[in-house]
Amino acid sequence: MTGIDGAAMDGEGAGPLVGLRVVELASEWTAYAGKLLADLGAETVLVEPPGGHHTRSYAPFSDDEPGPDRSLWFWHYNTSKFGVTVDPGSDTGRARLDALFDRADIVLHGDRDLDVDGLRRARPAAIVVSVTPFGRTGPRAEEHATDLTLLAAGGPVWSCGYDDHSIAPVRGGGNQALHIGGVHAAMATLVAVLHRNITGAGQHVDVSLYAAANVSTEAATYEWLVARATVQRQTCRHAGVFPTASSLAPDVRGRLLHTGVPPRTVKEFEALLGWLHDLDLADEFPETFFLEMGRDRGGVHLSELGEDVEAREIFGAGRDALVFIASRMLDHDFFVEGQKRGLAVGIIAAPEDVIQDRHFVERGFPTPVEHEDIGRTFLYPGAPFAAGRTPWRIARRAPHVGEHDRLFP
Amino acid sequence: MTAGSGPLARVRVCDFTGQLAGAGATRYLAAFGAEVIRIEDPVRQGRWDILRGSSPFVDDRRGVEFGGAFQNHNVEKRGVTLNLRTERARELLARLVAISDVVAENFAAGVLARLGFPYEVLRAIRPDVIYVSNSGFGHRGPYSSFKTWGPIVQAVCGLSFTSGLPDMPPAGWGYSYMDHQGANMQALAILAALVHRDRTGEGQWIDMSCTDAGASLLGPAVLDFTVNGRPARRPGMPDSNHSQAPVMAPHNLYPAAGHDCWVAIACRDDHDWCALAGAIDDDRLTEQRYQRVDGRVAAQRELDAVVAEWTAPRDKFDVAARLQEAGVPAAAVQTPEERIDGDPATAAWGLWPEVEHAAMGRVRVDGLPVHLSDTDWKIERGAPVLGADNDYVYGELLGLGEDELASLRAEGVL
Incomplete structure (x- = not known):
């Protein structure tokens, strides 16, 4: 059995959502949810206005030249989708949109003005998914929003930034408000699909990006809900009700790495001592004695640090030892060597480091996508999870404006 | 059961x-x-x-x-x-x-x-x-x-x-x-x-x-490297309170009145810029080069300073409400208490x-x-x-x- 584009629909190579038809009315808010469904195998038709959706103007651009088919933002968020253009202002456009809706299992949109009830009345089996900044209704539904304002109002920004609070807090990079809401939209869509598989009934799914940010802040929310306590941001570590010590350290050339949580168990103290000895640094490191104490007393527990001065010294020495070792090595060597010794330390990788890293490469994470239109193939970020039977895949590059108008007349 | x-x-x-x-x-x-x-x-x-x-x-x-x-x-x-x-x-x-x-x-x-x-x-x-x-x-x-x-x-x-x-x-x-x-x-x-x-x-x-x-959550940054050869590790970066993908300016978290109070403002386009400049009403914002996003990005630090001067003595919720009224995306950076117990939208x-x-x-x-x-x-x-x-x-x-x-x-x- 083959799909409309000739791709296999069963067995090896088919995604888990093969056979599901999605119509996505192009929107910044739905782009990521649509990509998730499309890369998982759903036949996803992106509907754009004539001339293309404005997200085609989002930087960066291929070779830094703007153009409707050159936006890397658009490329990334519209993989595996078919592209059609429809003018909803014309009679033929409206008829075509109706025909697209008629064949859709799922209608994905980010437009508060779309007549969801009307659409559903005519198609009771359709799953209509609205992804908007504040949901379809509610006190803030009319607000103008971007990734920045959603993360600011919704909680993540409060927890991110630097120890020095005279410096503004920080929005985490990469349009994560769209990702949090987008993955929730995809999850809820599949819940509705599973319900429909039994009952045949469609329904409306209302997704709020603002609500999604609000329930994605870990301790900031439940410290308040449970204990009416307020976390405070700290440099590159968890915002906390009580301050914690730095977890950043420079490597031999000054590049910052992540020291993780310092050793607490006997095994971890032994690992750290072994590392110092192997590097011939045990005598040079001034606090080796405390690490031996930590090993000999059976480790330290985080709950002891408040009252037990000795435990605090030992814990501090563990961190100092990691900082000391880090200063003698390259960050990647520190990360791999520390981890091999059982210490949960990290490298602070840039995106370009990740896509070239041998672990990610061996897992097949960097995914080649052919751009046959320009005769080039580029590596894209790959699967969020590796499925045994139903591989995630990028079926095709993002569509040009109206590229598949003939396939979906 | x-x-x-x-x-x-x-x-x-x-x-x-x-x-x-x-x-x-x-x-x-x-x-x-x-x-x-x-x-x-x-x-x-x-x-x-x-x-x-x-x-x-x-x-x-x-x-x-x-x-x-x-x-x-x-x-x-x-x-x-x-x-x-x-x-x-x-x-x-x-x-x-x-x-x-x-x-x-x-x-x-x-x-x-x-x-x-x-x-x-x-x-x-x-x-x-x-x-x-x-x-x-x-x-x-x-x-x-x-x-x-x-x-x-x-x-x-x-x-x-x-x-x-x-x-x-x-x-x-x-x-x-x-x-x-x-x-x-x-x-x-x-x-x-x-x-x-x-x-x-x-x-x-x-x-x-x-x-x-x-x-998988850093797509455009990865593609900027794999397509354009531009690493994220470069001078001036990261700069995540500004917006590179898509490009917007001004776009930042600005100080507001009170201890550790901040307000987010994002100008999506030239229209938002006109509305923001109108609300701030400062002669320094009337320069012709600011009418286009390229000019605003080139001068975003100067513009940030002017915007911050305007927001700093004002209440973060008032700033956000005033800009929302003008059609500009803006929102107070909310504390857990404010968004959980003070925001009718979450309730x-x-x-x-x-x-x-x-x-x-x-x-x-x-x-x-x-x-x-x-x-x-x-x-x-x-x-x-x-x-x-x-x-x-x-x-x-x-x-x-x-x-x-x-x-x-x-x-x-x-």
């Missing part, structure tokens, strides 16, 4: 997850009616999940039934104890797997296999089982044995690096963002596998790596449901950011206390008699 309801009532999950990265996944399924059965070690009183006895606490009581985070992440689930060091426990687990649609875990890679239940065994017990493992680096690859928690995942996958201000250390994420997104991705993997099983009858193993999931959504917990009493928890018109989520029941559902699961579901249960308890199996 009443039969479950909700769109996922037909799904039973044998749940080994913990912390947030795994527990959050099965929590989502439970909120839609899946019967999620948490399996915990009676010897260690379930402390494999370090959140079980960790702060925050509702009052002065301490111990494994009082961890506020654990309670938040495990609402609507059932809980049993099972000492998998014993042969009888492993037999019981096999019987539980046989009646489960899904086995979910977020152990370090290889732990479930060492307990005697690798995928081959799970599949032999139940051919269409859906097994989703969620670990820091996945079960394959050179780093598969490495240990992580949220901040390490974020550091290694690029998310910490891309969050920060120029010429400063990375700010990273002030919480385990990837525990949330890891949990969401694990839930998505389970749901997608259920859809596939509905269509084909097949189960499968899905190997989820949290660092893969995290690295109207029903975002903080209150559950009944057997030991802690009534506690509010995170809700879900979606509403389904016909089969919405429900979060009413608190996290299970240790072994809360032993009688139901071993008695009703597996059909063990009271004598058998008593002997299992006496032998330390439960």
Whole structure:
């Protein structure tokens, strides 16, 4: 059995959502949810206005030249989708949109003005998914929003930034408000699909990006809900009700790495001592004695640090030892060597480091996508999870404006 | 015990997850009616999940039934104890797997296999089982044995690096963002596998790596490197309070009146700029070069200074309201108290449901950011206390008699 584009629909190579038809009315808010469904195998038709959706103007651009088919933002968020253009202002456009809706299992949109009830009345089996900044209704539904304002109002920004609070807090990079809401939209869509598989009934799914940010802040929310306590941001570590010590350290050339949580168990103290000895640094490191104490007393527990001065010294020495070792090595060597010794330390990788890293490469994470239109193939970020039977895949590059108008007349 | 309801009532999950990265996944399924059965070690009183006895606490009581985070992440689930060091426990687990649609875990890679239940065994017990493992680096690859928690995942996958201000250390994420997104991705993997099983009858193993999931969230930055050869590690970067993809300016978090008060303002386009400049009404903003985004980006530090001068003496909510009225995206940076108890939008959504917990009493928890018109989520029941559902699961579901249960308890199996 083959799909409309000739791709296999069963067995090896088919995604888990093969056979599901999605119509996505192009929107910044739905782009990521649509990509998730499309890369998982759903036949996803992106509907754009004539001339293309404005997200085609989002930087960066291929070779830094703007153009409707050159936006890397658009490329990334519209993989595996078919592209059609429809003018909803014309009679033929409206008829075509109706025909697209008629064949859709799922209608994905980010437009508060779309007549969801009307659409559903005519198609009771359709799953209509609205992804908007504040949901379809509610006190803030009319607000103008971007990734920045959603993360600011919704909680993540409060927890991110630097120890020095005279410096503004920080929005985490990469349009994560769209990702949090987008993955929730995809999850809820599949819940509705599973319900429909039994009952045949469609329904409306209302997704709020603002609500999604609000329930994605870990301790900031439940410290308040449970204990009416307020976390405070700290440099590159968890915002906390009580301050914690730095977890950043420079490597031999000054590049910052992540020291993780310092050793607490006997095994971890032994690992750290072994590392110092192997590097011939045990005598040079001034606090080796405390690490031996930590090993000999059976480790330290985080709950002891408040009252037990000795435990605090030992814990501090563990961190100092990691900082000391880090200063003698390259960050990647520190990360791999520390981890091999059982210490949960990290490298602070840039995106370009990740896509070239041998672990990610061996897992097949960097995914080649052919751009046959320009005769080039580029590596894209790959699967969020590796499925045994139903591989995630990028079926095709993002569509040009109206590229598949003939396939979906 | 009443039969479950909700769109996922037909799904039973044998749940080994913990912390947030795994527990959050099965929590989502439970909120839609899946019967999620948490399996915990009676010897260690379930402390494999370090959140079980960790702060925050509702009052002065301490111990494994009082961890506020654990309670938040495990609402609507059932809980049993099972000492998998014993042969009888492993037999019981096999019987539980046989009646489960899904086995979910977020152990370090290889732990479930060492307990005697690798995928081959799970599949032999139940051919269409859906097994989703969620670990820091996945079960394959050179780093598969490495240990992580949220901040390490974020550091290694690029998310910490891309969050920060120029010429400063990375700010990273002030919480385990990837525990949330890891949990969401694990839930998505389970749901997608259920859809596939509905269509084909097949189960499968899905190997989820949290660092893969995290690295998948930086698409445009990765493509800027793989297509244009431009690394993110370059002078002036990261600069995540400004906006590069898409380009917007002004776009920042500006100071407002009061201690540690800030307001977000984002000019999406030239129209927003005119409205912002009109609201601020400062001669320095009237220059022709600011009419276009290129000119504003080139001068964004100067513009930021002028905007900050305007916002600094003003209330953050007033600034946001005034700009919203002019059509410009703006919002106060809200404290937890402000967004949870002060914002009618979260209340109207029903975002903080209150559950009944057997030991802690009534506690509010995170809700879900979606509403389904016909089969919405429900979060009413608190996290299970240790072994809360032993009688139901071993008695009703597996059909063990009271004598058998008593002997299992006496032998330390439960």
